Amino acid sequence: MTAPLEGIRVLDFTHVYVGPTCTRILAELGADIVKVEGLTRIDTVRMLLATDNNLMPEPWNRGFYYALRNAGKRSLTIELTSEAGRDLIRRLVRDFDVVAESFTPRVMKGFGLDYDSLRVTKPDLVMISLSGYGQYGPQSDWSAYGMGLEPASGISQITGYIDGPPIRSGISFTDPLSGFVAAGAVLIALHHRRRTGVGQHIDLSEQEAAIALTTHALLDYQMNGRPARRMGNRSRVAAPQGCYRCAGDDDWLALSIGSDAEWQAFCDAIGKPDWATDERFRTLLARHENHDLLDELIEGWTKGQDHYEAFHLLQKAGVNATPVLNGKELLFDPHLKARNRFDLLDHGAQGRRPIPRHTAAHFESFDPAPKAAAPLLGQHNREILREAGLSDAEIDELESTGVIGNRPEMAALAGRAVGGRAGMARQISPEDLVEIGAVLRYETDYKEQLGLDA
Amino acid sequence: MTEATETTAEEQVGPLDVLTILELSEGVAGPFAGKLFADYGARVIKVERRGKGDRSRRHGPFPDDVPHRERSALFLYLNTNKESITLDYETASGAAILRRLAEDADGIIEDHPTRRREEFGLDAKSLIGRIPRLVISQVSGFGSTGPYAGRPWTNLTAFAAGGQMAMLGDPDREPLLAGGNQAEYQLGLHAFTATLGALWSAAQTEHGQVVDIGAMGAMATTLELSLSNFLYRNRKSRLEPVGAPSPAIQGPPRRGNQQSAAIGLYPVKDGWVGVHAMARQMPALLAMLGIEDASLGEDRLRRNDELLAQMYAWTAEVTKHEAYRLAGEHQAPLAYVHDMKDLVESEHLRVRGAIREVEHPEAGVQSYPRGPFTLSGSDWLEGRAPLLGEHNREVYGEIGLGPADLVRLRGAGVI
Numbered sequence A: 001m002t003a004p005l006e007g008i009r010v011l012d013f014t015h016v017y018v019g020p021t022c023t024r025i026l027a028e029l030g031a032d033i034v035k036v037e038g039l040t041r042i043d044t045v046r047m048l049l050a051t052d053n054n055l056m057p058e059p060w061n062r063g064f065y066y067a068l069r070n071a072g073k074r075s076l077t078i079e080l081t082s083e084a085g086r087d088l089i090r091r092l093v094r095d096f097d098v099v100a101e102s103f104t105p106r107v108m109k110g111f112g113l114d115y116d117s118l119r120v121t122k123p124d125l126v127m128i129s130l131s132g133y134g135q136y137g138p139q140s141d142w143s144a145y146g147m148g149l150e151p152a153s154g155i156s157q158i159t160g161y162i163d164g165p166p167i168r169s170g171i172s173f174t175d176p177l178s179g180f181v182a183a184g185a186v187l188i189a190l191h192h193r194r195r196t197g198v199g200q201h202i203d204l205s206e207q208e209a210a211i212a213l214t215t216h217a218l219l220d221y222q223m224n225g226r227p228a229r230r231m232g233n234r235s236r237v238a239a240p241q242g243c244y245r246c247a248g249d250d251d252w253l254a255l256s257i258g259s260d261a262e263w264q265a266f267c268d269a270i271g272k273p274d275w276a277t278d279e280r281f282r283t284l285l286a287r288h289e290n291h292d293l294l295d296e297l298i299e300g301w302t303k304g305q306d307h308y309e310a311f312h313l314l315q316k317a318g319v320n321a322t323p324v325l326n327g328k329e330l331l332f333d334p335h336l337k338a339r340n341r342f343d344l345l346d347h348g349a350q351g352r353r354p355i356p357r358h359t360a361a362h363f364e365s366f367d368p369a370p371k372a373a374a375p376l377l378g379q380h381n382r383e384i385l386r387e388a389g390l391s392d393a394e395i396d397e398l399e400s401t402g403v404i405g406n407r408p409e410m411a412a413l414a415g416r417a418v419g420g421r422a423g424m425a426r427q428i429s430p431e432d433l434v435e436i437g438a439v440l441r442y443e444t445d446y447k448e449q450l451g452l453d454a
Numbered sequence B: 001m002t003e004a005t006e007t008t009a010e011e012q013v014g015p016l017d018v019l020t021i022l023e024l025s026e027g028v029a030g031p032f033a034g035k036l037f038a039d040y041g042a043r044v045i046k047v048e049r050r051g052k053g054d055r056s057r058r059h060g061p062f063p064d065d066v067p068h069r070e071r072s073a074l075f076l077y078l079n080t081n082k083e084s085i086t087l088d089y090e091t092a093s094g095a096a097i098l099r100r101l102a103e104d105a106d107g108i109i110e111d112h113p114t115r116r117r118e119e120f121g122l123d124a125k126s127l128i129g130r131i132p133r134l135v136i137s138q139v140s141g142f143g144s145t146g147p148y149a150g151r152p153w154t155n156l157t158a159f160a161a162g163g164q165m166a167m168l169g170d171p172d173r174e175p176l177l178a179g180g181n182q183a184e185y186q187l188g189l190h191a192f193t194a195t196l197g198a199l200w201s202a203a204q205t206e207h208g209q210v211v212d213i214g215a216m217g218a219m220a221t222t223l224e225l226s227l228s229n230f231l232y233r234n235r236k237s238r239l240e241p242v243g244a245p246s247p248a249i250q251g252p253p254r255r256g257n258q259q260s261a262a263i264g265l266y267p268v269k270d271g272w273v274g275v276h277a278m279a280r281q282m283p284a285l286l287a288m289l290g291i292e293d294a295s296l297g298e299d300r301l302r303r304n305d306e307l308l309a310q311m312y313a314w315t316a317e318v319t320k321h322e323a324y325r326l327a328g329e330h331q332a333p334l335a336y337v338h339d340m341k342d343l344v345e346s347e348h349l350r351v352r353g354a355i356r357e358v359e360h361p362e363a364g365v366q367s368y369p370r371g372p373f374t375l376s377g378s379d380w381l382e383g384r385a386p387l388l389g390e391h392n393r394e395v396y397g398e399i400g401l402g403p404a405d406l407v408r409l410r411g412a413g414v415i
Helices: A019-030 A066-072 A082-096 A107-111 A117-122 A175-198 A206-210 A218-223 A260-269 A271-277 A285-290 A291-302 A305-317 A327-332 A334-338 A381-387 A391-399 A430-435 A446-450 B029-039 B073-078 B092-103 B124-130 B155-161 B182-205 B215-223 B226-231 B280-288 B306-315 B320-330 B340-345 B347-353 B394-396 B403-411
Strands: A007-011 A032-035 A074-077 A098-102 A126-130 A201-207 A240-247 A252-256 A319-323 A342-346 A354-356 A439-441 B022-024 B043-047 B083-086 B106-112 B135-140 B209-214 B248-249 B258-260 B263-268 B271-276 B334-336 B355-360 B366-368
Touching: A007 A019, A007 B155, A019 A066, A019 A126, A019 A175, A066 A107, A066 A354, A074 A098, A074 A381, A082 A117, A082 A126, A098 B320, A117 A126, A126 A175, A175 A206, A175 B182, A175 B215, A201 A206, A206 A252, A218 B073, A218 B340, A218 B366, A240 B155, A252 A305, A252 B155, A260 A271, A260 A305, A285 A291, A305 A319, A319 B155, A327 A334, A334 A391, A334 B215, A381 A391, A391 B155, A430 B124, B022 B029, B022 B092, B022 B155, B029 B043, B029 B073, B029 B135, B029 B182, B043 B092, B083 B394, B106 B182, B124 B135, B124 B209, B135 B182, B155 B182, B155 B215, B182 B209, B182 B215, B209 B215, B226 B366, B263 B306, B271 B320, B320 B334
Parallel strands: A007 A032, A007 A098, A032 A074, A098 A126, A126 A201, B022 B043, B022 B106, B043 B083, B106 B135, B135 B209
Antiparallel strands: A240 A252, A252 A319, A342 A354, A439 B248, B258 B263, B263 B271, B271 B334, B355 B366
């Protein structure tokens, strides 16, 4: 059983979210992803969300955000600020098929590691450059990040309660979606290169990738001159459609009834057959007209139901309904478990942890499981450089001159960034997190629940 | 990186131009995957039901809200660069035609098939038995294995079950659906990449396969942190020895429009702006706000209310364009909520050729976004969505059906 991209090698300079999402998918499809960090510039998410809040002994190897995004990759540290480091990259790239980077545009050019430079040693290189606003254009060097970019994609305009303000997506929308688009882009370029022998440079703007998922509203605006309307959970077609409170603290049922037959099935299933013949609800148009009243009545029923039980009851009757599942529930859902959505990977001292897959597809020919947990900093330095033909003496020299290594510079830990100021947030205790309302509750036996120590 | 090159539609050659995909899918998910193939040069033959076509032709929105099967915005957007044929393949004659078309295809994208397909030898197993290199990607709500396999689904219900919904909306009311059919679009996106992966394998091994993608699973891949929030926060301070029982913290799933003062949506004079400043962007944000106290950045979580007040005060005094411009100057991560007009009029997007005019015989000239990325050495195609059955003659001609045959088949309701 071979994975499709086995034998494909990616030199991965991307950090944080969007780029690592792209290369994570390529890793699951079998590619060898060599993640490059510098000792003065480690992926900042290595310091985010330390497992069990325990930062010791090596804080840069305990970030769980990093573990989620970088499972299945190998780690190589090369200091890009040194000419020796950059020469090493140019030497390595010969043995790689793809280079991925997500620097602010023109940084790679400044390093002499842009597409035209790297093509000298690797003429058929495929390179993907990911950035918030693209490689050129009036906004190409603007800061673009999470909620500071999402609104520029159009998604915020069309997301919100009925006639209410725009609402955040909650998932840093442009980042994961652009990462998925990027994986497709690399595959396109690989297909093309296999056929023609020619590589390409891919310019992926997160803004544009996200726009691709939001824009039939664009046509509506042009056809009818009206701004996109926020519709809450309602549909222009199905009725009733909405999200209804169930028994419990914050449990909800999503419901979408698209036909008269489905409405009948729903009414029968919940023991309210008279609703199906009630003039106010009998037809689709009537249900639309009386939607508010219908919502109240439906919630009168759901309030007494467990959201999972209501889901099973209604699905058995052929009604479109699902529970709104939160992070914890996803980890325990039997369907997602059966579908191998989480891999229990060994993180050394931190033990085994469930890591969500990034590839949603199931293949017959192979299983897209990550090969291993996210790597420690510089874990594969020696291995990778030996593969590239360097002698142990050469590798020792690089180590002693700080071009490669396993311990970041202190400045890197302080999160050196734009302006050079130490931007690291102070460590905040869980008690304070509760006090400021950032967290909800504790569960002391989560490891047992998840079977992590078994 | 060179600027986008201008070529005519006839001259354009996309990077996938040797691939042929049969699209047996309706709505959003399968067609979005098909669109990405078509926009980047693959030949995508969309098989539609005669008379009605893809159900998104009935979805709208329509010009002046007058339904017309060639003027539905959803269809027009999702089906650019495809060829349309009409075919009822759940007939003996239609199935024979489809099998013939499949012989020339590299891949099929389909909705979860009905059992009727087996009767006509159109199930995946039969097709791959005849055409071993064929890749068949099936999109559905829950996939074809697992306890919920085969259950009905909609955009809303997949979105709810997949975890994104729990994080969207105000904490004290119902969670919210993201706009624009997100579950379906994202399912299509996963299907696109997966199909390309399987096609890559097929070219090497001469073996195709069935690829099975479910929307609930696709939704669950996009969760940045909500899983880790359950697991990885310890109530004890970090001085506690490792190995002590580790409680888990569950973060509040929804925080409305402010995750914290530095991450949220704020109203401005003529709209809203989004801001996202982590530790290293705080200096830039504070500079833009005109705040000199740098410690407010370092202490931003503990002094959240103070920063919140500053943000509200500043945003109340600016317009969305002013805020965007100032953010650009200061390198602060802020963007205003672009409505559709803003997207069409965005100078940045125009300079990048990201919004292009496309002409359609029934819907006129509209601005569409071009493909989500550009490649230096090949084109993204600028074509339009097809009329229903527009390519019957051409496509059926290629498999040896002449005009008289088409008349007969049309009369019998097959085409």
